[in-house]
Amino acid sequence: MITAQPSLEVKLGKLQLAYPTLMGSGCYGSGDEFAPFADLTKIGAVVLKSVTRRPRLGNPTPRLVHTPAGLLNAIGLQNPGIDWYVEREVPKYADRPCPLIGSVAGFSIDDYAYVCEQLAKCAPIAAIELNISCPNVGSEGETFACDPDLTARVVRAARATTDKTLIVKLSPNVTDIASIAREAEAAGADALAVINTVRGMSVDVETWRPRLGNVTGGLSGPAIRPIAVLAVYEVARAVSIPIVGQGGIETATDALEFFLAGATAVSIGTANFTDPRIPERIVAELQAYLGRRGLAAIGDIVGKANVGIVGAYQHGGDEG
Amino acid sequence: MITAQPSLEVKLGKLQLAYPTLMGSGCYGSGDEFAPFADLTKIGAVVLKSVTRRPRLGNPTPRLVHTPAGLLNAIGLQNPGIDWYVEREVPKYADRPCPLIGSVAGFSIDDYAYVCEQLAKCAPIAAIELNISCPNVGSEGETFACDPDLTARVVRAARATTDKTLIVKLSPNVTDIASIAREAEAAGADALAVINTVRGMSVDVETWRPRLGNVTGGLSGPAIRPIAVLAVYEVARAVSIPIVGQGGIETATDALEFFLAGATAVSIGTANFTDPRIPERIVAELQAYLGRRGLAAIGDIVGKANVGIVGAYQHGGDEG
Amino acid sequence: MPTIDCDSRVHETRVTDRSELAPGVILLGLNAPELARATRAGQYVMAIPPTGEAAATALGIYEAQGERASLLFFLTGKRTRELGELRPGDMLALTGPLGNGFDLSSKPRHAVIVAGGVGIASVLLAAQRLVADGTRVELLYGARNEALLVDAQRFAEAGCELALATDDGSAGHHGLITALLERRSEMPDLILACGPSPMLRAVGRIAADRGVRAQLSLEETFACGVGGCWGCVVPLARTSAQAPGFPLESQGGSDVVYARICKEGPVFFSDELKW
Amino acid sequence: MPTIDCDSRVHETRVTDRSELAPGVILLGLNAPELARATRAGQYVMAIPPTGEAAATALGIYEAQGERASLLFFLTGKRTRELGELRPGDMLALTGPLGNGFDLSSKPRHAVIVAGGVGIASVLLAAQRLVADGTRVELLYGARNEALLVDAQRFAEAGCELALATDDGSAGHHGLITALLERRSEMPDLILACGPSPMLRAVGRIAADRGVRAQLSLEETFACGVGGCWGCVVPLARTSAQAPGFPLESQGGSDVVYARICKEGPVFFSDELKW
Ligand SMILES: Cc1cc2nc3c(=O)[nH]c(=O)nc-3n(C[C@H](O)[C@H](O)[C@H](O)COP(=O)(O)OP(=O)(O)OC[C@H]3O[C@@H](n4cnc5c(N)ncnc54)[C@H](O)[C@@H]3O)c2cc1C
Ligand SMILES: Cc1cc2nc3c(=O)[nH]c(=O)nc-3n(C[C@H](O)[C@H](O)[C@H](O)COP(=O)(O)OP(=O)(O)OC[C@H]3O[C@@H](n4cnc5c(N)ncnc54)[C@H](O)[C@@H]3O)c2cc1C
Ligand SMILES: Cc1cc2nc3c(=O)[nH]c(=O)nc-3n(C[C@H](O)[C@H](O)[C@H](O)COP(=O)(O)O)c2cc1C
Ligand SMILES: Cc1cc2nc3c(=O)[nH]c(=O)nc-3n(C[C@H](O)[C@H](O)[C@H](O)COP(=O)(O)O)c2cc1C
Ligand code: FES
Ligand code: FES
16 A cells, blocks of 8 residues: 655644744755755745844854854844845745745834834745844843743734734743743744753853853754753643744754654754755655654654653652 | 962862862762772862752652763652761761762752751761752752742751851753842852753653653753853852852863853863763863963962953944 | 672773674774773673763673773764774773672572673673583573674683574574573573663563572663762662662652662662562 | 855765875865866865764865865864864765855966965965966965975975975974065065964055055854854955945944855955954
């Protein structure tokens, strides 16, 4: 009997994707940059670099530091500002072979709303991701995703501007990510991106200077994967909207950890800097994995990490 | 001219240490286990495995998972309880060639106070570390270090039981570690240990089960070093008591990052599982580093990470 | 097991020879005279990663004679792959010998050793020692396929009787090696086993059914390898002589205690395990 | 530099030869016909880590002729050490050629190339091309010591005039290589330079003092290497022709704009850099 290829299609709000693999914001340009090295038709969607209301020069250099199994970055949201972006950049994106998701960053609720509104009008923009968790801007940029009330307010404001799928990107730099997730869901988010980078720092012991021009930065890559898997697991238990899991995914095995923990889709960022063929490889391997297990669709494994008996011997509690 | 060896001596509260290198709680047994492989006279102090009021069986297995540049653990504070510990374990520690620091964990303020009081009476215990940040116990264990008010109360209670140096160990799993640090200082801590492990999780994609018997665990090792360096940097700006920096230290270069970020001493945990000769090597290399730079003492570099000009070109802000 | 009081330390060894016994199975010979001298059957080392990256790896001591010790391992992940890159002349630092090996003090007439897959790495010394002591030794050796029944000849040369099994039937019994133990009419005086947990559980169950006990060499992810972190535990009956030094009543209200595989083990009596 | 519109892609190459030109300096020959054909002087590749661990590494394309391309690199850290482990027969995947190389279109009569340390890896193709076009080429080559003046002979054979400098005086001028540029009475038509930032800054300053511009090949930590992450930037004058496509007024109130070294560079005109 010939069975159909297992389906990798997923839905985030209204957005239907052929593959459950997004390319992380800030890590994949607008897709074009990677087109010589990767087959963009095998990509779920590209999340574009975050854009702000006004143009931003970005952070002083250096902006990148390699760390064990990780990458620290402090780009500082360098971008031409939403007006130029909508007028001159977005039109170039019309023919991309995969959906594009716009990413919005800001410093006030008004900023977010304004940028969302402009972006939502653009035909090439299939959905909007609200980056309320960028750790690389010295001001209140980070605090939105660190405060339940601010999260609720900024998501409500963005929601009011568009019917397109709205993904809210959460920060791991909080005491209780589940409570922030609940606020975002209640305020109208269609999906949650979990997680943005983890705050970090590195010091050059020869010059005694921080290695990043911005002093602090955001840690990504395999180093943070266990942190991200747990965040997805906790958020999945707190909300019922889909989750885009991310943080250190390099292989189908890594991606599967996120699906099992509760992610509907995953996002690949830093791994593209190791090898641009990784996203395509992950898609092929996910398909093979599902086929091997006789599963019809990737959705069949979402959230199935089984918290039952792990070892053979189990005891109830250990309050001693 | 013959110059003296640079001094590596440091002081934590009343506790004078010959070397600024502690062995992390739970990673070095009571020192004895590593004695065949390491020269304990070249160690600042061993922080003993955390002990609780009542005996604890610990978490179900597996308890350890290797992750990229990291280790996830969920031991669950297996220990015989303070009474047995004081009566039967501590007496064996009398002849250790380096100072021992007792570590106290608990589930209520009373527990902490009781265990501190018992431990403080023991002669072989040179100082006490308050582990209010163990991520591997399902209950409120973690919440102490995640809540400024609980932190203040538990530290005050512990402080009241002893004049010995009291080190309070903070959790990175919080939105604002500096505010917790300030509470601990105000409540009477003599020093702060920064950081305990970062919460994480891993899923076995073949069995669909969490890889840890406890589901979630604490991430340590080089993967978390940038997170730890930043935590030390932020805490150092918030308090004036000494900091014991820790998280992924494997080399003298790694240790120097922490000193420059503001740590008075450092702690080495997971690296002992890579090579038990690492602590001695770090001490030798720290001495060489200070000598090469003509510095008299390790204290000369504490907190000297210079947030001045990094690249040649700098701009003021980037609010755009 | 009775605690072995051995001269454990860090050894700087030099790789003398390396062979790939099967695809992905490496035998690494080391010049390690002090380690070889101190080692008893069933002990292991922690191999310190040559690049300094990642944790040390627990590996059984396969051979130990004269100046030479050897390690036999499967290339399963980052750490063993890195060790597999070593070539003759390269240095490898090890801590060991560690753990309590097999208890061979009973001078048995007849011993059966059950080895599954890489478990073979931990039983050669025991087989050699038993044969030398005049014991009749049968090796029941199972693997996924014939190619992975590595170095079986070596055991024959050492004087063992061999019975093989493969999952795919490419050599010996087609099925589990434990079937060969199960179908025996008589049990030997001594049963030793090393291999994957399901195999060890089966050996323990068969032994229990037949009213004997087996010595099982266990595996678990290790961190310190020296009893310092309590990461590698296995539950034992409260009453076990192998339980760690704490009083039974101190381990909570439970009917088990957790013992460290690295320290109280890696060899445990099958009837004391509660897993 | 004018953007080079080249056939950049992922190449699966095979290592053909490997030599250690000096302690810690590796020359790796590759069978890479398509890469060799597409490459222009001053371009680079991103070498994909063979183990899949860590990020790709930016490396200049040293040689490119016929079927062969080569990489010349220093073993500085994890990634280059891993590449240094490759042996003839091993595979290495690369993306490239990337970036805009040197602008050699002016057909100069006389060119000076200043190379510091590993900067030598990015200038051989330019030297060869210039000599072939009839340009008189002088190579000013500096390193820490004589041993690290790797492959200087190669440039002599290619038809360059050589002037050397070492930090320790073990060969050539005792001191900085830029001293040899500074003390010249006349400036050439073309100055190319690749090396550590302080050297490049000095070349830029000397060129400015003498009323000329130099082409500087810059280095910075890369992540994507293809213009996708904005991690590798350098500040340029607002007025630079090499500034990225955004309008000047969009880059904030500042008098500089950040250009990507990987995309707008790695070669920049010295008088446009504000660093
Ligand atoms: C006392 C003792 C003695 C031992 N003796 C030997 C011996 O003699 N020879 C020998 O070969 N081994 C032996 N082992 C086992 C050996 O220590 C382990 O196999 C070793 O830790 C492997 O390390 P690694 O980094 O190569 O593999 P790891 O990366 O640790 O992987 C080991 C296995 O775990 C699984 N795994 C790990 N990570 C993942 C992941 N992210 N996703 C999916 N699966 C994963 C894989 O199935 C893999 O096969 C012994 C263990 C003990 C405790
Ligand atoms: C366009 C371009 C072309 C290049 N061409 C070449 C070339 O042809 N040949 C060549 O050899 N290189 C070249 N480089 C440089 C090369 O890409 C880098 O040196 C490379 O990234 C080194 O990687 P690594 O992992 O080996 O070293 P890394 O670990 O990245 O270290 C590189 C250097 O950074 C410092 N460093 C990094 N981490 C630390 C730390 N934790 N503590 C202290 N110091 C640290 C060290 O001083 C070390 O020498 C080029 C770079 C660019 C951008
Ligand atoms: C260089 C770099 C730039 C990034 N820029 C953005 C950004 O502009 N907006 C955003 O929401 N996330 C940004 N991120 C975060 C990634 O989209 C992603 O969430 C994070 O890196 C974790 O995934 P990874 O480990 O797969 O990279 C950036 C990450 C990196 C490494
Ligand atoms: C196996 C293991 C057990 C630990 N047990 C304790 C503990 O009982 N009490 C405690 O305060 N910290 C404990 N820790 C945390 C370490 O002391 C240390 O703070 C942390 O691992 C970060 O440092 P490292 O990266 O050098 O290991 C444990 C860590 C590990 C890896
Ligand atoms: S591995 Fe640490 S106690 Fe066994
Ligand atoms: S390295 Fe990514 S833009 Fe240059």
